[in-house]
């Protein structure tokens with residue numbers, strides 16, 4: 001549904017996007033992840049035909065952004081980083097206005113607006129003035145707008161930016177729901193967001209692709225963090241000999257005293273993706289069987305974070321080497 005080939009964009013001397021290539025298949029939810037200024041918004045503006053690339057190609061649902069920009073716009077619903085709304089309009093009135101602009105046929109317009117309102121949970125505020133809504137609800141109005149023409153593709157630029165934790169959860173849930181019917185490319189710089197919502201992540205750093213991988217693969221080799229009240233050496237021995245364990249790292253040991261073995265914490269890396277869930281349960285059983293108190297047992301986030309930091313750092317190094325050359 002989205003094919004991007006060697007896309008570049010310069011703003012004067014600023015190379016915002018440099019030879020970016022990736023693709024998104026029908027029904028995928030892909031996260032475009034990167035630090036501030038990485039080139040995410042610029043890429044999305046090119047894909048939605050709001051900006052022309054300096055070079056390279058992009059096709060959405062088979063239409064080229066340069067040759068057929070109107071056809072692209074008909075296939076794409078776009079939620080820009082800052083949602084342009086008319087604050088003095090009421091929600092339904094705004095969506096009616098937008099549906100006319102988007103050429104939604106008159107006979108379909110009412111149903112399209114009702115569907116968009118229902119999908120985004122705006123029923124209770126449909127009669128309210130947009131400018132008086134909370135930021136979370138304004139974001140939903142932006143999403144409803146993006147859905148009006150029932151587009152095949154949704155492009156969402158930082159859809160949860162500036163929302164409170166409850167609103168963030170609601171919008172993420174909504175995106176997952178939308179992912180059942182639409183192909184979605186969303187940008188964010190929040191790692192857990194990608195983990196929760198997306199099936200694949202494309203990391204962009206300094207305008208270049210630093211990583212393009214499925215979440216499943218990224219999670220392979222994931223680790224379990226375990227905290228136990230028990231003798232550190234014995235605990236370590238039991239953890240590292242657990243079937244499925246691929247390596248162990250000490251996180252902390254504290255408080256051993258007379259009569260108290262103290263508390264120790266380890267990160268146990270799973271040998272493969274399947275192993276991590278089994279390993280978690282096995283560790284719980286083994287700790288308890290040894291008569292130790294299990295204080296904490298989590299999936300470690302560090303593996304994905306490490307991959308992100310490494311990918312971004314490597315991209316910066318390559319960039320500097322490129323400049324030096």
Ligand SMILES: Nc1ncnc2c1ncn2[C@@H]1O[C@H](COP(=O)(O)OP(=O)(O)OP(=O)(O)O)[C@@H](O)[C@H]1O
Nearest residue numbers: 011014016034035036037038039040041042043189
């Ligand atoms: N209109 C513009 N004129 C000049 N430079 C620009 C313009 N728009 C963006 N840039 C620069 O291009 C680079 C990429 O910006 P872009 O907004 O695409 O990044 P981003 O990944 O979306 O960042 P953020 O997460 O902060 O929104 C940055 O260095 C930015 O300063």
